[in-house]
Amino acid sequence: MERNIINDLGSLALATRLKNLSERLARDVAQIYKESAFDFEPRWFTLFYALKDGDELPLTELSVMLQQTHPAVNQVANVLVKKGFIEERKDESDQRKRLLKLSEKGLNLAAQMEPLWAKIKAANDELLKESNNDLLTNLEAVEKALDAKSMKERVKSQ
Template structure:
């Protein structure tokens, strides 16, 4: 088996490694969604969960809540509206503002998902993260990393030392 370049490069490729892990986890969640024949993708669940937790939200609030781009949220909302899981309402004070709401079908999907799929996902991910060392809490480490990035981005930290110019 060839060496894992991404793992071997350590901190240099940490972003790629985290993305790879996220992709693998999301892919397995999608397999479970497909087995259950649910009308949603694994990438859409965080948006639906935000609406379930916080109620009606604007596109901007959804962007902030789930941390993806405005065009990505808009595409996702459009797809979810076509499947009947959310509805889009125009704001009364500002006609340009759009509010996204779970429909009855969306509420039913979330309620069903909480009872079945979500608890299995949570247990499976917890098993993966703690297997071999139940005292390790990756969520605490991720919180710390995110706080550190908020305090000072990678680019800002890189610029503590002037970047060398590429050879001409």
């Protein structure tokens, strides 16, 4: 059997292991989208989904909602605007504020993708159940612990 250094490293490779898991799941979902003939990428999902009900939201609020940096959300928004899935406009009271909402094309795509998202959710739920652990609760606890004390602070206090 080949050596798995990531497993050998245990918690020292926590970030790498989470990143690898994320990439593995995203790769499979990307293939599902492709096989379903949707021009859609997993990295667009959270921003797209946040707007699927037709709400117009400021980019700054979206970045807080999605717990992502402003530049990261802005980058995805730019792609979705270019693809015609999102419309943007400046806030009349504050021209620095960028407001986003799904275009008609985006709303139509969201409606078409809803059944597939339901299947993906069911598959995720099944996967989490098979793990015999409450991964989502554990992840939330780790996130809250990092909110209280960053990894940088933890390393410095050692």
